[in-house]
Amino acid sequence: MNCTNCGQNNADGAAFCVSCGAALNAAPPSPPPAAAAPAYSAPAYAAPAQVAQPPVPNHLVWAILATICCCLPTGIVAIIFAAQVDGKAASGDYDGARKASDNAKLWSWISLGLGLFGGLAYAGLVMLGAIADAGNY
Ligand SMILES: [Zn+2]
Structure with a gap:
């Protein structure tokens, strides 16, 4: 696998980059939760605007x-x-x-x-x- 920090090609399963010492296994999982957090909070902000709309009678x-x-x-x-x-x-x-x-x-x-x-x-x-x-x- 390639180091996400410096791009050095490391052996698969290596815990740390042989070039810069960055953690190889810990680094990739950490960005998705950080990126996913705004995606979960966005509907929570949008929901009250929809709830505020009165129901439209369909007759x-x-x-x-x-x-x-x-x-x-x-x-x-x-x-x-x-x-x-x-x-x-x-x-x-x-x-x-x-x-x-x-x-x-x-x-x-x-x-x-x-x-x-x-x-x-x-x-x-x-x-x-x-x-x-x-x-x-
Ligand atoms: Zn590195």
Whole structure:
């Protein structure tokens, strides 16, 4: 092995460098713990910043209810946005998570609105049909 201090080639297993006397076996293990210490402390400093972020509501329940009860195509759009919220929040993309959350809420309401409108329109058509049928007799 080569001495880490002076580069002298020493016999494998030698405890000290024959050229400069530096410890050969003790020297290599000591740098990794020193280098690893900042790597372990860095997440500890970064963690409080993430904890400080409030949870982003994903509106997934509303999106699913809107899809089942009201309007399927727009409800699926709401579910897609709702599904993006948790993933983006977990990856630290809080702006993206909030945008997806807002979109999920928006499309859930659009679904509810279309569902109510569609229901009223359907009821209206049924009544018109009933009136038209009544007129035929
Ligand atoms: Zn040496």
